[in-house]
Amino acid sequence: MKRRPEPPDLPEALEPAPGVVGGGAVWDCVEAGADVRVPEHVAGLRVQESRWVGGSLAGVRFTGLECRDTEFVQCDLSGAVLDSAVLSRVVFTDCRLTGTVLDGAQLTDVRISDSAADLLSLRMARARFVLVENSGLHAADLYEFDGEHCAFLGCDLGEASVEAARLRETDLHGCTVDGLRGALALRGARISPDQIVPLAAALLDELGVQVTEQPPKAGFA
Numbered sequence: 001m002k003r004r005p006e007p008p009d010l011p012e013a014l015e016p017a018p019g020v021v022g023g024g025a026v027w028d029c030v031e032a033g034a035d036v037r038v039p040e041h042v043a044g045l046r047v048q049e050s051r052w053v054g055g056s057l058a059g060v061r062f063t064g065l066e067c068r069d070t071e072f073v074q075c076d077l078s079g080a081v082l083d084s085a086v087l088s089r090v091v092f093t094d095c096r097l098t099g100t101v102l103d104g105a106q107l108t109d110v111r112i113s114d115s116a117a118d119l120l121s122l123r124m125a126r127a128r129f130v131l132v133e134n135s136g137l138h139a140a141d142l143y144e145f146d147g148e149h150c151a152f153l154g155c156d157l158g159e160a161s162v163e164a165a166r167l168r169e170t171d172l173h174g175c176t177v178d179g180l181r182g183a184l185a186l187r188g189a190r191i192s193p194d195q196i197v198p199l200a201a202a203l204l205d206e207l208g209v210q211v212t213e214q215p216p217k218a219g220f221a
Helices: 193-207
Strands: 026-028 030-032 041-043 046-053 061-063 066-073 086-093 106-113 126-133 146-148 151-153 166-168
Touching (some): 026 030
Parallel strands (some): 026 046, 066 086, 086 106, 106 126, 126 146, 146 166
């Protein structure tokens, strides 16, 4: 049974990418480097069977972005806005995703490894077979995130929000979960024994249960 994302299907040889990212462009079987110039707003870009290494995409606003069978390696997407992007068989390795916005995105067979992704926003994103490993996700926003067969392994989920999320068949092993918000949404998720105590505290807080000392017994008059 499939449990992890499928890797990108890349050809053995890739052509050089264009020097500038143009709106409505289709990149097919290309390799881009740090020298590619990216405007502040990119509309309708399609990337397939390609690799981007060292790309400077910080703060760029993408609309209508579609990526299939694509690798991003050591790219800086901090603060980039990828609302409603469609990503299929896409890998991010050693990338900077701090504050990246993927609200409403459709993610299928996506892997994020060894990346900085604090404050990542996945509000109302739909994810199937997504793996995030050894990455910082501190204070990430997963409000109404709809995930199935996903895994967050060895990540920092401290102070992240999973309010109203759906996490069916999702692994959280090895993650820091201190201060996690919306813990009631973890129904159906899998955790490790060392996560019981911090998650118990988060659940009690969500339920409004107070832990206090037993009051002294009242004496008889």
